[in-house]
Each structure stands twice: as C-alpha cells, then as structure tokens.
Amino acid sequence: MNRVINDPDQVVEDSLKGYLAAHPDLLAATEHPRVLRRAGPKSGRVGVVTGGGSGHEPAFLGYIGPGLLDAVAIGEVFASPTAKSFDAAFAAADAGQGVACLYGNYAGDNMNVKMATRLAAKAGIEVKTVVANDDVASAGPHERDKRRGVAGEILMWKAGGARAAEGGTLDEVIAAAQKAIDQTRSLGIGLSACTIPAAGKPNFSIEDGSMEVGIGHHGEPGIAVMPTKPAAEMATLMVERIVEDLPFNRGDDVAVLVSGLGATPVMELYILYAHVDEMLRARGITPRHRFVGNYFTSLEMNGVSVTAMRLDAELDRLMAHPARSVGLTVLGS
Amino acid sequence: MNRVINDPDQVVEDSLKGYLAAHPDLLAATEHPRVLRRAGPKSGRVGVVTGGGSGHEPAFLGYIGPGLLDAVAIGEVFASPTAKSFDAAFAAADAGQGVACLYGNYAGDNMNVKMATRLAAKAGIEVKTVVANDDVASAGPHERDKRRGVAGEILMWKAGGARAAEGGTLDEVIAAAQKAIDQTRSLGIGLSACTIPAAGKPNFSIEDGSMEVGIGHHGEPGIAVMPTKPAAEMATLMVERIVEDLPFNRGDDVAVLVSGLGATPVMELYILYAHVDEMLRARGITPRHRFVGNYFTSLEMNGVSVTAMRLDAELDRLMAHPARSVGLTVLGS
Amino acid sequence: MNSVSERAAGSIVPDMVAAIVLEQGFLSEIDGKIGDGDHGINMSKGFRLAGERLSDGAGLGQGFTTLGDTLLGDIGGSMGPLYGTFFTEMADALNGAERIDAARFSAMLRAGVDTVADIGGAKPGDKTLMDVLVPAQAAFDAAHGRGEEFAACLTAMTAAAAAGLESTRDMVAKVGRASRLGERSRGTLDAGAASCNLLLATLADGLLRELGRGA
Amino acid sequence: MNSVSERAAGSIVPDMVAAIVLEQGFLSEIDGKIGDGDHGINMSKGFRLAGERLSDGAGLGQGFTTLGDTLLGDIGGSMGPLYGTFFTEMADALNGAERIDAARFSAMLRAGVDTVADIGGAKPGDKTLMDVLVPAQAAFDAAHGRGEEFAACLTAMTAAAAAGLESTRDMVAKVGRASRLGERSRGTLDAGAASCNLLLATLADGLLRELGRGA
Numbered sequence A, B: 001m002n003r004v005i006n007d008p009d010q011v012v013e014d015s016l017k018g019y020l021a022a023h024p025d026l027l028a029a030t031e032h033p034r035v036l037r038r039a040g041p042k043s044g045r046v047g048v049v050t051g052g053g054s055g056h057e058p059a060f061l062g063y064i065g066p067g068l069l070d071a072v073a074i075g076e077v078f079a080s081p082t083a084k085s086f087d088a089a090f091a092a093a094d095a096g097q098g099v100a101c102l103y104g105n106y107a108g109d110n111m112n113v114k115m116a117t118r119l120a121a122k123a124g125i126e127v128k129t130v131v132a133n134d135d136v137a138s139a140g141p142h143e144r145d146k147r148r149g150v151a152g153e154i155l156m157w158k159a160g161g162a163r164a165a166e167g168g169t170l171d172e173v174i175a176a177a178q179k180a181i182d183q184t185r186s187l188g189i190g191l192s193a194c195t196i197p198a199a200g201k202p203n204f205s206i207e208d209g210s211m212e213v214g215i216g217h218h219g220e221p222g223i224a225v226m227p228t229k230p231a232a233e234m235a236t237l238m239v240e241r242i243v244e245d246l247p248f249n250r251g252d253d254v255a256v257l258v259s260g261l262g263a264t265p266v267m268e269l270y271i272l273y274a275h276v277d278e279m280l281r282a283r284g285i286t287p288r289h290r291f292v293g294n295y296f297t298s299l300e301m302n303g304v305s306v307t308a309m310r311l312d313a314e315l316d317r318l319m320a321h322p323a324r325s326v327g328l329t330v331l332g333s
Numbered sequence C, D: 001m002n003s004v005s006e007r008a009a010g011s012i013v014p015d016m017v018a019a020i021v022l023e024q025g026f027l028s029e030i031d032g033k034i035g036d037g038d039h040g041i042n043m044s045k046g047f048r049l050a051g052e053r054l055s056d057g058a059g060l061g062q063g064f065t066t067l068g069d070t071l072l073g074d075i076g077g078s079m080g081p082l083y084g085t086f087f088t089e090m091a092d093a094l095n096g097a098e099r100i101d102a103a104r105f106s107a108m109l110r111a112g113v114d115t116v117a118d119i120g121g122a123k124p125g126d127k128t129l130m131d132v133l134v135p136a137q138a139a140f141d142a143a144h145g146r147g148e149e150f151a152a153c154l155t156a157m158t159a160a161a162a163a164g165l166e167s168t169r170d171m172v173a174k175v176g177r178a179s180r181l182g183e184r185s186r187g188t189l190d191a192g193a194a195s196c197n198l199l200l201a202t203l204a205d206g207l208l209r210e211l212g213r214g215a
C-alpha cells in the first residue's frame, strides 16, 4: 500500500501537526499531546467531548468547533484513546458546567471512558456519557447495548453540541444527545479492506465482486457477504433494514447522512444518495437535513454507510443550529 | 473494481440526481441535462461558469454557490462537456452582464469552449475566458500555454466568483481570475491508478512502492516515476518545484491547497500539509488561506496535489470573501 | 457518370453509422492497447444517436449535419468537436449542391480536414486521425489534378487512407492519451485513425456504388 | 523461606519488560494469524516505555504501579486498561507489605484477575487472556489451599497458565478482533493469552529465584 506518511508509528502525531497548522482558527493544542480543543476561550457552556481511534478522519477531531465539539481525545489508528487522554479532554472542555462525553460503543472506549470518568470525578469535573450504538448490523434490536457506534455519532455530536451552544444544562445536553442516537440507525457496506499503517497489511479482505453488508468502521464483520449489487439494490438493502429497525414511519421527518468509507469516489456517494432519497420519500419519510460526503471514514476502505435520524421539533432545531468545523459547517438560516 | 453504481454508462446522470436531491438549497437543474446552475434567482452580476469531465468531484459542480460558480457544464467521466452544454451553461449564468468562463487547459475543453463561445456570441451573450494552467509538471516554464489546469482551478473560481459577487464588471472578473491563475502553481503525486467505470479497467498503472511525480488528473504522465518517498520528501519535491517555478519569494503571502486525489486517507493529507506549511514558512512564505481535503479528485486514485497562490491585497480579499458550496464554504470574517 | 446525386448519397450516412457500430469492439480494442479503451464506445454512442435522428430521404448534406450536430451536442470530449465539426464543415461545403462531383468532393473533404487541423492542432506524424485524413485528401486531389475520374480519385483516396492508418502503427503518439506511453505507443495502430479510415472507406464505397448505379 | 522481600522482587519488573520486548515478534505473529498482527507492537511499546520510567531500587509494588500508569496513560486501546488496571490493582493489593508470601500473592493475583474480568467482561472460553488468568489463579489458590509451599504454588500456577494458553488453540474467539473469523479462529493460540502466560511465567521465575536466594 502506497502511502503519504513518514514513520508508520508516528502517523497520528504527524497528522496532528498538520491539523494544527491548517486550522488555527478552529483547533488548539492542549498540554496532553493527544487532546485537541476548540481554539479560543472556553464557551462557558457545558463541555462536549468525544474521542476515538484515528483513521476515521474527519472524525473525530474534525468536528471540533463552535456548535459542535469542545475537545477530543485521539487514539492510535483504530485504537481507543487512553483513559488519561479522555480525562485531559474533559478538563480541556469543562467550563464548570460539566462535560457530556458522547462516544461510540467499543470495548476499548468503554473501558477508557469509564476510567477517565472516575479520574475526572476525583478532580471535581462532572462527566455524563452517551454511548452511540447506531449500527444495526452489529447486534439484534433487543441487544442494542451490543451495537457499535458508527456514522450516526456525527448527528449525536451535532445535537449535543447545538444543545450546549444554546446554553442547555448538562442533563439537557445529555438528553438531546441520547435522544439523537436513540432515533438514529446506520448500516454500512464494505467494498474493500484497509491497512493500518503500522501493521502494513490488511487484517481482513473483501474480494472484488463481493460486498460485505454491515461492515464495521474497522472492518468488523457484517451480517452477510454477497455478490456486489447495483447501487439501487445496495440502497434497498440498507434503507429497508434501517427503516424497519427503528422503525421509521410514514410521516417522519429525518436527517440523512451518506458517508464514504474513504476510497469511494464522491460521485458514487451521490448515486447512492439519489436512491436513498427516493426510497425514503416513497415510504412517506422526508429527508429534511441531508449530508453526503466522506464524513466518517476508515482509512482507504472502499464502501458507504447510510444513516437516518428521526426528527422531532427539538432535533430539527438542533440540526439547523449553526456549526463550524473542518468536517461540517452549517450556516444559520 | 468494486463500485457503488448502476449502469456504468449512466454514472453521470445517476449522480446528478443525487446532487439535486441532496442540495436543493444550492443546485438547480436547467433545460440542458448536463448543466446545473445555482439555485434561486440570477444574481444580476457577471455570470461565472466552468465545466469539465466528471470524476473529479466535488469539482466541478460542487463549487456552484454564492460567491463561487453560477453554472457548470458537466462532461462524461474524464471527458470534456459538449460545446452545446457549455453554451447552455453560459445562458444559465448570464444575467446580461456577460459570462466569465474559467476552465482548465485540456484539448477537448479548449475546442468545446471555443465553439460554445461562438454559439453564445450569436445569441448575444458575451463570454470571456480564462484557461487554468497551474500544473507545473505538464510543460516547462516557457511553455505555460501547454500546461494543464489542476487543483488551482478552485482558487481561480474562488477569485473570479468573489469578484463577481462584489459586483465587478466582466473585465474585472476576468482580470481577477487571470491574476489568480497566473499567481498559482500546482504539482501532484500519483500513488495508484483509477478506473473509468465505463472502461472497467485502469488505462495506466502505478506500481506499489513507486510514485509518479507530476501526474495529471486523469493519469496523464508526470515528470518522473521513482520509489515512493516519505511524506516529508514528497513535500520537498513538490514545494521546491512550485516555489521555483513562479517563483515565490521570501515575504510572500500565499493561499495553499492540499488536495487528495480520491482514495488518500485524510490523515495523510494532513501529514503532508504539516511539511508543506513548515517548508513554506522556512522560506519566509506565509500560508494565509489553507485548504486541506479532497477538493479535486480523480475517481479513486490514490495521491495528493499541492497548490500555492501568491496573494496581493485583492486576491487576499477575494479568498476571504464569503462563499457557500458543496465543496467549499468560507464564512465572512 | 462522373457525379452522384446529393439526395441519393444520403443513404451512405446510415452505412457509416452501421460501420462504426459494427466495428465498435475493434476500435475499443486498439484504443485499449495504448489509450483508455473507449474509442469504440465514444464513437458508436454518437453515431448510433445520430442514426436515430436521421430523417428519411435526407441527402448527404443533411445527413452530415445531423451527424455533426449530434457529435457536437451529445458527445463532448475531443471526438465530439473533431468529428462534429468535420461533418458540419463538410455539410456546409456541399452548399446546397444537387450533385457531387470530384471537384465538389475535393472541396468538401478539404473543408473537413482543415477544420480538424484547425480545431485539434495535430499534425501528420502525431499518430492521430490526421495521419489518415491528410494523405487521403492529398491522394484524392492528386488524382483529381491528374484528371482522373471521380471513381478513380475515390479509389486513390481509400488506398491512401488505408496506408495512412497502417503508417500510424510505427509512430510514437505525440497527442492525446497515448502520448503517455512515449516509445511504448509504437507498434499499435491509432484508434482515431482506424475509425477515420473506416468512415472514409465507407463513404467512398457508397459513392462508388452510386456512381456505378449511374444515378 | 516462604516469602520474598517486596523490595527485592522489584527486580522482576525489568525482567517482565525484557520478556515482552524479546517476544514482541512472536506475539505479533500469532496476533497476525487471527487478529491484526499488532499485539507485540502494542505490548512492547507500553512495556518499553514503562521500563524507561522504572526508578532504581523500586519494589514490586512501585514497579507494578509504573507499569499500570504507563499502560493506562500511554497505550489506550483495550490492552491499556486491561493490563493497566491489572498491574495497578495488583500494586494496590500489595498494600505496602514488606514481604510477599503465598497468601499475599494470592490476594494480589485475585485483585488483578478480578479487575480484568470486571473491565473486559470476557469469560474463560472466549479465547482471551482470561483463559490464562483464571486457571492460573485457580491452580495457585488450590495449591495454597492444600497447604503447599509458596514455591510449589507458583510452579502449579505456571503449569496451569501454560496449559491455559495451550487450551486457547482449540477455542473459537468470542471477544475481540479474532471473533471476526468465527470457526476460522480455531487452531491458533490467542495472542493476549500468550503475552499473559509470558508475564506470569516471568513473574513466577523471578519469585522462585528470590525464594531460592532466601532473601
């Protein structure tokens, strides 16, 4: 695999230098080398934090900014950040109003956040958490606590970040983020594997001509491997599964996010979106907020994910709230 | 190659449906199926138009929006749009103040724009053109008219679009865009080939472990194939060549754009940017506007391009002018 | 007879469409060796579309106009303008004439070749369709200058076109995609030259048929 | 002697670091068969860093604290918290004791195993380091319950740890990355179990050495 890197063990450090150099208006370093915070003075609001492994850019650090995240803990490629870095991110985000830690359901992250929360409590910082579990492929509907968090995390951050920007209390921010993820379902399709730079070779494979439905953001197994289908059928597979799972109902307004996994041409994301939009509308479901792009990637994996979130008045308002970040900018209306 | 498509001959049509469904606030259809225009009423200003082959998304249509482009002619994958579609784009953009057609230096585009300009003249629309030729790899410094237009086109559109939004005359818009591209130099490195969906197989190859310096946006040959270098050396190769070519001088302020070619992990673009930023500053050149991301791609090609534009007061102001589009949003300061 | 009816010659345009559609695979195959393998696709897409738009009983001029408009309006890339203006200019050069003789054909071909040269900027030796067009036109005009009959001029043209196509085999491409390969582009025919040879041969065959028919 | 000096046992911590660094290649190799091939990298990164931070003359408790803090503070992923709290809890369980006897060791090991079970949620049979930890602790406690000497308890522990590691060969992974492979994960040792066996064996060897030395 041909790469634009120096030492494969230093890719995270090396890329953080680039982020800080490119976006001094949005991002600032902290005392912890693996924690970035929002540039400028603290907001005085509830702090909104996330963290996760690297290799998903622009997630996670690309969503730091006004109306979104205040600080992010950054792990090695595809590995949870340390408990200490989560703790440092809490400290960087806390303005005395407490911290909402909105992260994804992975073993490492769960362990490290749990331990960081204890550390923060000792330091007098109140941390409450919401664990994203939007990936319908990773467990059945009655085992939602086993499901992974995937691209729906972005909508959770958007909701929580907007609620915090509105001046919500910690409980209000947590409630908004929890509602956001509870109303969100995602499903991905993988079309090629990816290679962790330090490992040097992919640790799973997807044959050309076959697709893995329900693949995770690190190549975790999906629910089925089948011959690659046309985009219209991929959309059917994904939309049906998502719609049934919540379920979404006729008359629902939704936010929709189609994300590439890294190497998928942008053109193809829009080909898929056309079908997703059409299928949702055919079911009486109206996409009111639409995001298409490489929002949550897995290095150079080829593939796509579809995410839908049912909106109520609050979530609709929170999606429309202005936000500015590397990965997502929403202008006030 | 595993793809998210239906009929490989219909990828452009199919993706346009998705663009229109996803971004009705920014994009609108026209009577010509291969021309999109800015949503909403005409600006009443000079129209700014471009066009080019598909497969470079978000270029070209992703730069339609306030402060940027008014209409875009859309070709097949890697093929110039027709003369008639350029002509239709001129008509869609014209508000009686004339049209600036800011496009890239490729044989097909040159021929089709030339013919479209004649058609438009017959219909009473005044069209003036600027031809981007920022790719230093494609010809020597004394044959600038032979050079291809690459990612620098985005800065040219930004400059021209902002000048038009300011209310500039056609000549002023053309002068700003011409100055922008004259002050801009780009160089790309290719790390893998790509496959036109209708062709089904790549029509060139780059071995793993070697890189093609100076590759074009459709896989056109570069100036050297050499063993893949660390990111720092890639940056040296690109920055030195670009800086010497203009030349950029100590004390210059610049806009810098690092773009992935499609499959490059975003993390790697930032690793490269860190070096580019450092090297420019070491030469007394200050990056004042910084863009890092997949701004101008070549389907799923792996690789990067670096673009720098020397700023004067006007170009600095035009870069900072608010703009909103799928590919680039700049908030007013 | 030393001329053909412009109206009757209109039947040659569907022949040209059929020839391109039939040879689509071959054209893509040679483009695949040193280009991107889509020349047959590009050409047959445009010609098929034009074929659908041809009006019944249209003459050669109207047929060429339809071909030219379709290529210009629907094909894009380089082939759209190159072959598009080639046919548009040839149609214009017919200038409403009711019969086509050697002099008229010569003027028509010259108009077509000139516009391809003007718009594409390629020269003979660059391994493009110019390597068919230029010798074909030269051979036609030379035969015509020697006072030979229209049919003999056409035969001279097709022989030169075929030789021109063959000459591209040993050339290094200087223009277009194949120029990427440099020396490696030697040893293969040029795809555009092949389609051009096919078009000229089909056109000449049709005219010879009409000349023979004495229409 | 049936106990060792906590201070003297501190010298075992560098041995554990050395063992992990030495076996890094082997650990990555087995992780590579059914995981992502980085277990040796992850472990040696953390242990090497901890090794650099060890203070001269530190006892076992302080050594484990350094190991635990480093893994927690610098490694992340799952290994950071699992091995990090494992060592941190074991250090806490020593509770400042000056000598370590079988009862103290048993309490220490139990604290370590309990926290890994608590934080990781894996059970024996899932093909993880629990398949080494749980039988190792059981064997130690059984020997201790039978009234055997500290040294004999340690020997029983290492034998059970080695057998536990070997037992993972025939298991289907239910936790972690290797669970992706389902049935295909059978037939290979578990990487975490291998590093855990190595750590317990090195710890036991060191304690036996100190016991032998009669320190």
Ligand SMILES: Nc1ncnc2c1ncn2[C@@H]1O[C@H](COP(=O)(O)OP(=O)(O)O)[C@@H](O)[C@H]1O
Residues within 6 Å of the ligand: B079, B107, C031, C035, C036, C037, C038, C039, C040, C042, C043, C077, C078, C079, C082, C116, C119, C120, C121, C122, C127, C128, C129, C130, C175, C176, C177, C190, C191, C192, C193
């Ligand atoms: N400037 C030019 N003038 C004349 N012919 C050209 C020129 N550029 C390319 N060609 C012809 O175009 C042919 C390739 O056409 P095609 O495969 O349809 O387009 P593309 O190269 O865009 O895939 C070449 O074989 C060559 O004969």
Ligand SMILES: Nc1ncnc2c1ncn2[C@@H]1O[C@H](COP(=O)(O)OP(=O)(O)O)[C@@H](O)[C@H]1O
Residues within 6 Å of the ligand: A079, A107, D031, D035, D036, D037, D038, D039, D040, D042, D043, D077, D078, D079, D082, D116, D119, D120, D121, D122, D127, D128, D129, D130, D175, D176, D177, D190, D191, D192, D193
């Ligand atoms: N929940 C868990 N509890 C105990 N051990 C675990 C758990 N999850 C994974 N492991 C262990 O982790 C090992 C892999 O570690 P390592 O390769 O360093 O991490 P990763 O799987 O993230 O690449 C496995 O061999 C297994 O023994």
Ligand SMILES: [Mg+2]
Residues within 6 Å of the ligand: B079, C036, C038, C039
């Ligand atoms: Mg082509």
Ligand SMILES: [Mg+2]
Residues within 6 Å of the ligand: C031, C035, C036, C037, C038, C039, C177
């Ligand atoms: Mg071709």
Ligand SMILES: [Mg+2]
Residues within 6 Å of the ligand: A079, D036, D038
């Ligand atoms: Mg790993």
Ligand SMILES: [Mg+2]
Residues within 6 Å of the ligand: D031, D035, D036, D037, D038, D039, D177
């Ligand atoms: Mg591993």
